[in-house]
Amino acid sequence: MALTTVNRGRVLAQWMREQTTPLPAVSKADLAAAVAAMDDWLDANVTSLNAAIPQPARAQLSAALKFELVGYILMRRAGRLRAEEDG
């Protein structure tokens, strides 16, 4: 289920607060539109994403755990997730 408008706003607010690198020339409205579009895309493609998960994980993991795992993968891709193994 897509995030509510309030939750999308909070995602953007926290993301802006935690930014340490310069942003390109975008306004808050531009960024809010990006958040909404990406959240909508996730909603539209959640079935496909779920189908890509091999068994038995697909059946055993809850929706919340699957979202969390996607989040960890994306955070690592963004260079924002540090693992203990990184030293």
Next chain:
Amino acid sequence: MGTVYQTFTPDAALFQTTAFPQLKTINGTNYPVMGLYYDGTVSELAYWQFKLRNYGAGVDMIVTLDWYADTAVANAVVWEAALAAITPDADTQDVETRAFGTAATVTDTHLTTTGQRLHTCSITLTGSGPLNSAADGDACWMRIARLPANAADGMAGDAVLIGWQLAYSDT
């Protein structure tokens, strides 16, 4: 006739228990930079308490803000200033409950090129409402806020206030 200037630093600011900008010092390449970090989504307020000296009766006050963007490289920020003034021995007003005068705002647009370049903008307090009927010798409180919910405030991320100046004529 002359112009009186008073300067104010971020570390002289006072805060309420909520909605305050973070006071932070960044170790720059060659010197530390201190500032108040005003949020990009929630309005935050800081206050300064000072004595109004050599103030010409009812003259305008110019509040000049020096700020830079924490992460943004474009778009505008909206600043607001409001003054509360009490005349000692004359005003019977409870000092802890005085209301601010009418707030005044300025919209300042990031000049691009370099994200963390310094900008300056001014807010003019004029008329008895914004000036809160201030008089020479008054005890004053200035509130400076960012208004991120204002439609004109499109700048993402924090706006960092590194200091401000109050100017007014002595006559």
